[in-house]
Amino acid sequence: MKPAPFAYHRPSTVDEAASMLAATEGKILAGGQSLIPIMSMRLAAPAALVDLNHVTGLADIDVSDTAVRIGALTRHGDLERNVAAYDANPLLRRAVQHVAHATIRNRGTTVGSLVHADPAAEMPAVLRLLGGSVEVVSTARGRRSIDAEAFFVGPLESALEPDEVAVSACFPHPPAGSGSAWLEIARRHGDYGLVGVGALVVLDSDSSGERGGVPDQRGGHPGARRRHRRLQRRGVRRGGLGGRQDARGRGHRPRG
Ligand SMILES: Cc1cc2nc3c(=O)[nH]c(=O)nc-3n(C[C@H](O)[C@H](O)[C@H](O)COP(=O)(O)OP(=O)(O)OC[C@H]3O[C@@H](n4cnc5c(N)ncnc54)[C@H](O)[C@@H]3O)c2cc1C
Numbered sequence: 118m119k120p121a122p123f124a125y126h127r128p129s130t131v132d133e134a135a136s137m138l139a140a141t142e143g144k145i146l147a148g149g150q151s152l153i154p155i156m157s158m159r160l161a162a163p164a165a166l167v168d169l170n171h172v173t174g175l176a177d178i179d180v181s182d183t184a185v186r187i188g189a190l191t192r193h194g195d196l197e198r199n200v201a202a203y204d205a206n207p208l209l210r211r212a213v214q215h216v217a218h219a220t221i222r223n224r225g226t227t228v229g230s231l232v233h234a235d236p237a238a239e240m241p242a243v244l245r246l247l248g249g250s251v252e253v254v255s256t257a258r259g260r261r262s263i264d265a266e267a268f269f270v271g272p273l274e275s276a277l278e279p280d281e282v283a284v285s286a287c288f289p290h291p292p293a294g295s296g297s298a299w300l301e302i303a304r305r306h307g308d309y310g311l312v313g314v315g316a317l318v319v320l321d322s323d324s325s326g327e328r329g330g331v332p333d334q335r336g337g338h339p340g341a342r343r344r345h346r347r348l349q350r351r352g353v354r355r356g357g358l359g360g361r362q363d364a365r366g367r368g369h370r371p372r373g
Pocket of ligand 1: 144145146147148149150151152153154169189215216217218221224225226227228229230232233237238239240277281282283284307308309310
């Protein structure tokens with residue numbers, strides 16, 4: 118099938134994109150890897166597309182002391198190959214390399230995936246797990262930052278207003294002394310995972326500097342729930358992770 122007719126707009130600045138979005142009640146086109154198939158199946162028929170791909174300054178990956186910030190035109194593949202981002206936070210690459218196939222990762226954007234808010238997608242789960250945020254811009258309300266906790270509202274539904282353009286996403290670095298892992302079961306590598314899990318474990322250190330307890334465990338489950346949520350447990354004793362008490366979750370209340 119082919120999409121229903123639509124107007125096409127090609128802004129060159131974020132402000133222009135935001136005002137076109139407000140004026141047309143259209144949709145932003147980023148990598149098009151989710152939007153175009155949905156339009157081709159006539160599951161969506163926006164009157165206009167506002168193509169972000171000619172806006173400059175949105176493809177950067179900025180690794181600071183505290184976070185990896187990626188622009189709205191950073192492709193999944195750019196994030197996967199970025200060495201500084203991997204060194205600062207290996208979980209980003211571990212997760213993003215499970216997103217689809219290389220050709221789709223070379224076009225699809227990570228911020229687009231966050232806005233699309235598919236419960237089976239990897240990067241929304243990572244944003245939620247790390248407690249990140251998305252920065253958005255609109256003509257009417259200016260710039261605002263939305264925490265991951267508030268960002269994912271339901272299946273394929275984010276907190277973005279129809280006139281807002283997402284300009285970047287911020288993934289905070291995990292605390293020092295932490296380890297992370299990403300596991301996924303898919304019928305073939307690159308397919309949407311049937312289920313996946315991301316985990317972050319933070320070790321405490323005692324006054325002698327030796328690593329002791331586990332003050333913070335977090336997990337994220339793409340594909341297992343209707344929206345992305347973070348499970349968190351604090352203050353687990355070392356050696357207690359595989360114990361019966363922990364496996365049953367007694368004494369530790371998982372947080373949404
Ligand atoms: C065969 C196939 C397999 C795939 N497998 C996976 C997978 O295993 N895991 C996974 O996570 N994803 C998968 N995807 C989806 C892929 O990751 C997409 O790239 C991603 O979901 C959307 O990114 P995009 O840049 O292509 O967004 P688009 O398709 O351009 O847009 C998606 C939606 O987000 C909105 N949007 C995008 N960017 C912005 C912005 N900056 N501001 C405001 N709104 C915006 C659009 O208006 C649209 O509603 C797959 C896609 C295909 C075609």
